[in-house]
Amino acid sequence: MKERIFALDIGTRSVVGMLLEEDAGIYTLIDYEIIEHDERSMLDGQIHDVVAVAQVIMEVKVKLEEKHGQLHKVCVAAAGRSLQTKRIRMQHSIAERGVLDREQVQHLELSAVQQAQYEIARSKDKSTDYYCVGYSVLHYQLDEQEIGSLIDQQGQEASVEIIATFLPKVVVESLLSALKRSDLEMDALTLEPIAAISVLIPPSMRRLNVALVDIGAGTSDIAITNEGTITAYGMVPKAGDEITEAISDHYLLDFHVAEAAKRDWAEIGTITTMDILGFEQQLEAAQVEQDIGHAVDKLAEAIAESIMQLNAVPPKAVMLVGGGSQTPGLAMRLAKRLELPENRVAIRGTEAIQPLAKTDNVPSGPAFITPIGIALAAKQNPVHYVSILVNGRVIRLFDMKRLTIGDALLAAGIQVARLYGKPGAACMITFQGKPLTLPGTLGQAPTIRLNQQTASLDSAIRDGDKLDVEAGVDGLPPQVTVSDITGDLDPITVFYNGRPYQMKQQLLVNGQPVHPNHQLKDRDEIIMQRTTTIEHFLHEQQLPLPALPDDTEYEVYINDKLMSIDSFSQVFTINEIPARLRDQVNDGDSIRISERRSPTASELLSHLQTENQASLTVEFNGKTLKLTPPAAQLYSGDKPLEYDEQIPSGARLQMRVATDQFIIQDIFRFVDIDLTKISGNFQLYKNGNKASFHDFLSPHDKIELTT
Structure with a gap:
């Protein structure tokens, strides 16, 4: 079944209404009407007088209805001058995240879009609300190397470069108001640069670096394609009216008369007109170009400068559309400014629109590219209004593409990055004198419920959906024990009076002995000792401690002279060297302890005589x-x-x-x-x-x- 499409191109100079039929992807022009504005109710593509513009729209609508029946819905386009684009590169550290999944890549993309939105808001009047109506991914990079997809990749750092498109709320609201006054309902919305580029540069050609310039009456809209997508949009506030004004000033013509003269110059090459003093003038094309060439030069220069700002280098080719593109000498001057061969800057007409049936009633030339493009683009890639409830608040989005929960969060002003729980604070410890970082647990992803069902950032949304979003819980500091760091420790062997004893290595945290299950904290210092003190060893093995100092020495008075006799005193050595309880004992050391004893008189005499x-x-x-x-x-x-x-020790003898x-x-x-x-x-x-x-x-x- 054939579908009838009503499209309006609401331009600075005129309103063009078109009726088309679509059948199996082929569009046929049924009829069209053009009515010029009586006054300057449009300025640079923006509606300034809603009532006056609505009156012209109504006239176009009535004329078409008289021949084709009632019209209720219409496809329209927002002016390219209103479109704002931002190219942003966003990078995140992923060293602690492991393999990236789709949700994390989506989070990275949306973070870039929000950064673009922030920069747009910062550079514009804060009273104007800009909405993101779409974005395209230009590049992914992993550890500074370009890569096709980040999903299931892992590394140190991931980055994404996007181009995001924004539209001010006032543009759509003024369009809606003018249509409502004309008893029309917006069927679909597109953007003027997208309308033109969609019919002339299909996606298969967008890998080429091409500039499309739509030169209307008040503005020249620019779109750049490269790397498979539309990479930039721009607008020059100069167009056909600058040429009309130059003709008016030079030949003393009323503006409307100068506009007709400009068309004659472009279409038939000569101008025959009467100035405001009543003198008739007949001018050849070469003379007009010589007289008006400076204005054409300025327009070409302004367009070339904007293209270079958007693209950095001259594009491979330039396509010119719109009524102003027919200005004689403009294409040649633009090619010269961009240092391109003349055959790389071309004016494109309706004959270049492949899906359009070539019938006798199709107007030729570049002026009708955008109106036909609005009808085709608005149906192929329409922008609808979608209203959803985000955490109890009504949010309206422009449905330029498959809308997701991520888009809804952007529109609601919810910063996606803040929804993800922060990673737990890492701990810095020292182990055996070397610094060591213990990472905290990862923060949790946000809880997202769409119509009471669990969803993700890339879940699709529809008009009337209810979205509830709860921020994820922050991660925790690391829960690490000493044994998690040291692992299982081999025991050390110490010999006590010739018998081997095994004991665990001693673990010290901040100089204090701890159990292997001791929880570590930030800045803790761990020492794993293969040594211990004699006192700790004896206590651990439940062995008797040496006597107190007063009980270690054997002393006797002989003939009133105090004598200390080692042979009968306590013997306490490590590896045969006298030791104390606080001395260190190492793996394989030998400890010997013999108690102090009281000798017999014979043993004492023997020792005294020997000594x-x-x-x-x-x-x-x-x-x-x-x-x-x-x-x-x-x-x-x-x-x-x-x-x-x-x-006994201490005896007094003779x-x-x-x-x-x-x-x-x-x-x-x-x-x-x-x-x-x-x-x-x-x-x-x-x-x-x-x-x-x-x-x-x-x-x-x-x-x-x-x-």
Whole structure:
């Protein structure tokens, strides 16, 4: 079944109404009407006098209705001058997020759109509300390398570059008001640059860097394609009226007369007119171009500058549409300004619209590209109003594309980035002297419910939907124990009095011993010790501690002289070296502890004689002898002590020895000679001289006995 489409191009100079029929993707022009504004009710494509514009719309509508029946719905376009675009690159760290999913990529894109919206609002009058009516992704990058898609990718940093399109609320509201006064309902809305580009540059051609310039009466709208999408929009507040005014000024013509003269110049090459003084003028095309060339130059220069601002470099080609594009010499001048060959700047007419049936009633030339494009684009890519409830507040969106929950959040002014819970604060610790970062848990995604059902940012929305959004919970600081860092520890082995004992390595946090399950906090310092103190080792193994200092030394008074005797004192060593309880013990060390004891009188005498009694070395019959005094006797007061009696530490004793002088007779206590059996004559010599048994000895004396 054929569908009839009514479209209006509400321009600065005139209103064009068109009726088309669509059948299997082919559009046929049924009829059209053009009526010019009587006064300046439109300025630079924006409605300034709603009542006056509505009256012209009504006239166009009535004329078409007289021949084709009642018209109730219409497709219209918002002026390109109202369109604002922003190109933004947004990057996020993803090192802690792992593999990216669709939701996270959508979050990244919407964050870029919101940044664009923020910059648009900051640069414009704050009293004007700008709505995002669409955005396109230009590039994805992963770790600064361009990539086709970020989904299921992982790395350190992801970025997206988008171009977002914004439209002020007043543009749509003024259109709606003018249509309402004309008893018309907006069927669909498109944008004038999109209308023109959609019929001349299909998506398959948008990988080429092409500029399309729609030169109307008040403005020249520019759209740039590249990399498979529309990359930029622009507007120059100069167009056909500048040429009309130049003709009016130079030849003294009324503005409407100058407008007719301009058309004659473009269509037939000559101008025949009468100035305000009543003189008739007939001018050839070459003369007019010479007289008006400066105005054409200014228009070409303004368009070229805008293209370069939007594209940075000259595009590969430029397409010119709109009535003002027919200005003689404009295409050539524009090519020269952009340093392009003349055949790369071309005027395109309705014959270039592929889906349009080529019938006799189709007007030729570039002036009807935009009106026909409005009808085609408004049906192929229409913009409808969609009203939804976001957290109890009514939000209206422009349905230029498949609308998602993300678009609704943008329209509601909800910052998507703030909906995601922040990652828990990381902890910085030191382990064995080296810094270590412990990341917190990731923040939770927001809870999104669409019509009471769980949804995601890319879930589609429709008119009348109810959306409830709750921000995600922030992540928590890391819950990490000491054992999570150290793992299982091998025990250390310490020998105690020759027997091996195993014990766990000691864990210190901030210098204090802790259990392996101890929870770590920010700035904690962990030390894993393979050493311990002797005291900690004995306590851990439930071994007896050494005696207190007062009980470690064995001391005794001998003849009123205090003597400390190590042999009977407590022995406490690490690897045979005297130690203290606070000394460190390492893996494989040997600890020895023997208790202090009370010796017998015999043991004490033996030690005292070994340690204190004088000895004398002499030579007897050629052999060296060491002479010691006879055994001493210990007394407690006047009472002699038995040899097996134990002597406690601190006892006060006397030790008595018969003499400390040696005579020759003492030698025979140390040699195996029985003096009673010696008979006859014998001689005793000391150092070669005759001596007697009672002569005193001196060190190293030589004694000889001959028989």
